[in-house]
Amino acid sequence: MTSSIRRPATTADSAYEQLRSLIHRGELQPNERLVEADLAERLQVSRAVVRTALVRLGQDGVVVLTPHRGARVRMVTESEAVEIVQARAVLEALTARQAAVHATAREIAGLRRTLARMRRKLDENDLLGYSEGNAALHAGIIAASRHETAARLIAGLRGQMVRFQFRTILVPGRPPESLAEHTAIVEAIGARDADAAESTMRHHLRGVEHTLSRTTGAAARRRSRENQDQDQAEHQAETA
Amino acid sequence: MTSSIRRPATTADSAYEQLRSLIHRGELQPNERLVEADLAERLQVSRAVVRTALVRLGQDGVVVLTPHRGARVRMVTESEAVEIVQARAVLEALTARQAAVHATAREIAGLRRTLARMRRKLDENDLLGYSEGNAALHAGIIAASRHETAARLIAGLRGQMVRFQFRTILVPGRPPESLAEHTAIVEAIGARDADAAESTMRHHLRGVEHTLSRTTGAAARRRSRENQDQDQAEHQAETA
C-alpha cells in the first residue's frame, strides 16, 4: 500500500507521517494556522524537517501554503468533498475491475471472510465494527488489484477528506443496502467478472455520494461550527 | 487548470515548474541522477529551493528520492505506463460526464470548433496538427467539467508519462477511428447526455490503452535505448 516511490522510513518521513496523522484525525483542525516552530517543538524535530513535511503535505493538497503567511490545514468545502468522492468512485471502480482480474484465490477468500465479519457485526448492531470491516474490505480490494497508481491516488484523496470523514453508515436505512452492495462486489470479483465488479463498485460509491450530498448540508455544517474537539474518534472510520 | 491549492508564483515555484518542464521534455532523462548543486547552478537558484522543488516532484511521483543518495528521474516502466493510462481513462471519463452537465453553450461551441479543426488537419494529413487539436479538445473538456479534483489528478498523471508521451496517432489506421470517437464524445456532451459522454470517453481511452500496450513493447524500448536526445519534439504532443 505504501507509495513505492520512496523507499525507507527516516526521521523526516516520520514527521511527515505524524503531521498527516494529526491532521487526519482532526487534532489539527481545518483552517488552523500551522506555525513551523510550534510543530517543531511538538514533534521534537528541527524546523527544517517540519518545513519539508509541510511542503509535501501541501503538494498532496492536505495543507495550503501561502508565501510568507505560512501553512494552514486545508478546509475542504462541501462541493470539493463531493468531487473527491466522485474521483475516488471511478478509481476504486477501476481497482475492483483489476481485482477481478488479478486477485489470488487466497485474496478472494480473505474478502469473503471480511464480508462475513461485516455481516456478523451488522447483526450485532455493531456499526463501528461494521465500519472497520468496510474499510478493510476496500483496502483488500485495492491490494488485490495490483494497481499501484490507483492505490496511490486513492490514498491521496482519502487524506484530503478529513472533516468529511464521517460514517455515512450512521445514516438510517443505509447499512443493509451497503452490505448488499459489498456482497455484490465481492461476488463479481470472485466470479472474475471484471465488468460486473467495476459497475457494482461504481453503483455502491454513487450511493455513498448521494448520501453525502444529502447529509452534508445540515449535519457537516453543524459539526464544524461547534464542538470540533471531542469527536476525534469519528474521524478514524472510513466512508462507507 | 492551475492547482488552486497554491496561490501566487514565487521564485521557488518557478524552479519547480522549470524542473518539471526539463524532465517532461526529456532533457533530464529517466534514471538520471539529479545533483542538487548542479541543478542550483543550472537554474541560478540556491540549493535549498532546488531541494524543496525535488521534494515536491518526489511527492507527485516524477522523481524518486532515496535518503543520502539523492534524486533520480523516475523511470516509468511499461506496466506503469499502462496503469497511468488506465487511471487517466476513468478520470477523463468522469470529466466528460461532468462536462455534459456543466459545460456552457459557448464551451460546447468551442469543442465543436476544435473538432472541426481536427477534421481539417486530418484531411490535410497534418498529423502533428491533429495531435495538437486532440490535446486542446481534451483540455477543453476538462475545463468544461468544472471538476478541479479530477483536473489536478489528471495533470499529475500526465506529468509522470514522460518517456511514453508518444503519439499513438502515428499508429497506422488509428486516426480515422480517433476522430470518430472524439466526435461521439463531443456530440454526447452537446446533447447533455452524461452517461453517453462518460462511456464514449472511456471507450476512446480504452482504445488508446490497447494501442499503447501493442506498440510499447517494441517501439518504446528501441527509443529509450538509442537516440534519447534528438526527439524532444516528440514529447510535446499529447497521447491521443
Add this chain to the structure above:
DNA sequence: GCCATCAAGATTGCGAACAATCTGGGAAGA
C-alpha cells in the same frame, strides 16, 4: 588474478543565524 577492506572525495541531511515579509495594535490627524 580476484576479492575484501579502507580511505578520500562527493553529496546529502540538518541545524542555526540572518534577512525579508506579514500582522496587529497604537498614535496622529481629520
Add this chain to the structure above:
DNA sequence: TCTTCCCAGATTGTTCGCAATCTTGATGGC
C-alpha cells in the same frame, strides 16, 4: 470618533556551514 499610517513583534524564507552518509578508487591479502 473614525481613518490612516507606522512601528514592533512574530513568522517565514534563505543562506551558510558542518556532520552524516554514500560512492569510488586504490591498496593489500589470499
